[in-house]
Amino acid sequence: MKKIRVLIVDDSPFSQRLIKDALKESKYEVCGCAGTGRDGIHQYRELQPDLVTMDLTLPDMDGLECCRELLTIDPASKIIVVSAMKDEAIINRGTAIGVKAFFQKPVKSEDLLAGLERIITQQGNAADQQHFLKYFIAAFTKNIIDMTGMEVLSVDHSMNQALVSHGLGVIIGITGSQQGRIMLDVSMDVAQQFTKKLLGNAVVTDEDVFNSISEFTNIIAGHSISEINNVLKAKEFEIRLTPPSIIIGESIAIINPKMTSNTVTARTAIGSLHMNVGFVGGK
Amino acid sequence: MDVKMINPFIDAIMNIMPQLGFQNVVKGKLSVGEQFVESKGITVLVGLTDQLRGNIAYNFTEVTAMSIASKMMMGMPVATLDDLAQSAISELTNMVTGNAATHFEKDGLRVDISPPSLVVGEKFKLKVSSAKFLVVEMIADSLVIELNIGIE
Known part of the structure; x- marks a missing residue:
C-alpha cells in the first residue's frame, strides 16, 4: 500500500x-x-x-x-x-x-496515529456519503409522485461545490454521526404551481407556499434520514435533522466551504425541482 | 421564546471574539423580529436540534465579513470574500454556535448544531423556523454582527 x-x-x-x-x-x-x-x-x-x-x-x-x-x-x-x-x-x-x-x-504515538487516522478517514467517508444519496433520490421522487400525483419525467444528478438558488430554497441541517445539509430549491413560479398541486387548491398565498415547500422538504429529509438510520443501526451513528429555514431571492449563492454536494433535478409537468444534498466529514 | 435564550449566544461572542484578536466587544440593540430576516449581504445559517430546536441567522454586510475574516487571519488583507474568507466566516459562526451549545448544556439542555451554510447575494430574505425571533446586535471593534435567533 x-x-x-x-x-x-x-x-x-x-x-x-x-x-x-x-x-x-x-x-x-x-x-x-x-x-x-x-x-x-x-x-x-x-x-x-x-x-x-x-x-x-x-x-x-x-x-x-x-x-x-x-x-x-x-x-x-x-x-x-x-x-x-x-x-x-x-x-x-x-x-x-x-x-x-x-x-x-x-x-504520544497512539494519540498522533489516531488523530491522523480521523483526518484521513474523513476522505474515505465520501464513499459512504455518496452511497446515502440514493435514499434521498428515492424519497424525493416518491414524495413528488405520492403527494402531488404528478409523474417525474426525468431525474438527473450532478456533483457541485457552489450552489445558486432559483428563487426559493429550503435548507435543513444534518447533524449527528454525519454532518451536512439538504436543500430544496425551486423558482417562485414552480413553488406556486407545486403548492397548488400539494394542496389541491387553485389559489395559494405566499404563506401557503412557504409552509408547503418547507414541509415537503422536511418530509423528504425525514424519510431519507430514517432509511439511513435503519442502515446505520447503532444509536451512536444516528443522524438528526435541524428545522427548516427558507431563503427567498434570486441569484443567491449558498456556500458550505467544506462540503461537496450533489444536485438532483426532477423534471415534472410544472417545471423542475432541485434537491441538493451535501456532507462534510463525519465526527 | 424566552429572552434568556440569547444569553448563551452573547456569552459565546464575548468569549470567542477576543481570542480572534478583537479588543472591544459589546452588546448593541436587542429587538424582536417577525416573519423575515432581511439579509445585509452575507447571512450564515446554523441549525440547532435535540432538546432545543431552531435556527440562528448571523447577518453581516460584505465589508464587515471581510474585515472580520481579515482579523481572524492575523491581518491578512481580504479584498474579496474568497474561499479562505468564506471559510473563516463559516468557522466563526460554527465556533460561536458551538460555544453557545456548551453553555446550554451546562444549563441541562442538550443541543446539537448543523454545519453552517453561508448565503451570499444582492438582495434576499430568510425565514428562520419560528415566526418570531430575537435580534441582537453584537459590536466587535465597531463591526456589527446581527444575530437572529429563532428557537421553536
Whole structure:
C-alpha cells in the first residue's frame, strides 16, 4: 500500500525525532523536515505531502501564520499543529484558519496515529456519503409522485461545490454521526404551481407556499434520514435533522466551504425541482 | 421564546471574539423580529436540534465579513470574500454556535448544531423556523454582527 507522506515543520531536531519515531512502522512516512516556516513552505511546494505537522514557534514566523500561507497555496492541505502550547484561543484561531487537529508535545504515538487516522478517514467517508444519496433520490421522487400525483419525467444528478438558488430554497441541517445539509430549491413560479398541486387548491398565498415547500422538504429529509438510520443501526451513528429555514431571492449563492454536494433535478409537468444534498466529514 | 435564550449566544461572542484578536466587544440593540430576516449581504445559517430546536441567522454586510475574516487571519488583507474568507466566516459562526451549545448544556439542555451554510447575494430574505425571533446586535471593534435567533 502506498504510504501517506508527512512533512514535519518544527525547529527542534528533538521534536522532529519524536514525531518521526511516533510514525515509525505505520502507514505514514516522513518525506521531509523543515526547521523554519519559509523552508516549510518551500518544501511543501516541492514535495506536495499528504499531511503537515506544524510547530507554533518557528524562528522566522508564527506557526499559524505558516499554516495560513500553506492553506493559501493549497486550500486542500491537511495541517495538524503539534506544539508545546495548546489552549482554547490557539484551537479557535487555528480552526478559523483551517487547521485540522491540535496536539500537545510530547505527543504520544497512539494519540498522533489516531488523530491522523480521523483526518484521513474523513476522505474515505465520501464513499459512504455518496452511497446515502440514493435514499434521498428515492424519497424525493416518491414524495413528488405520492403527494402531488404528478409523474417525474426525468431525474438527473450532478456533483457541485457552489450552489445558486432559483428563487426559493429550503435548507435543513444534518447533524449527528454525519454532518451536512439538504436543500430544496425551486423558482417562485414552480413553488406556486407545486403548492397548488400539494394542496389541491387553485389559489395559494405566499404563506401557503412557504409552509408547503418547507414541509415537503422536511418530509423528504425525514424519510431519507430514517432509511439511513435503519442502515446505520447503532444509536451512536444516528443522524438528526435541524428545522427548516427558507431563503427567498434570486441569484443567491449558498456556500458550505467544506462540503461537496450533489444536485438532483426532477423534471415534472410544472417545471423542475432541485434537491441538493451535501456532507462534510463525519465526527 | 424566552429572552434568556440569547444569553448563551452573547456569552459565546464575548468569549470567542477576543481570542480572534478583537479588543472591544459589546452588546448593541436587542429587538424582536417577525416573519423575515432581511439579509445585509452575507447571512450564515446554523441549525440547532435535540432538546432545543431552531435556527440562528448571523447577518453581516460584505465589508464587515471581510474585515472580520481579515482579523481572524492575523491581518491578512481580504479584498474579496474568497474561499479562505468564506471559510473563516463559516468557522466563526460554527465556533460561536458551538460555544453557545456548551453553555446550554451546562444549563441541562442538550443541543446539537448543523454545519453552517453561508448565503451570499444582492438582495434576499430568510425565514428562520419560528415566526418570531430575537435580534441582537453584537459590536466587535465597531463591526456589527446581527444575530437572529429563532428557537421553536
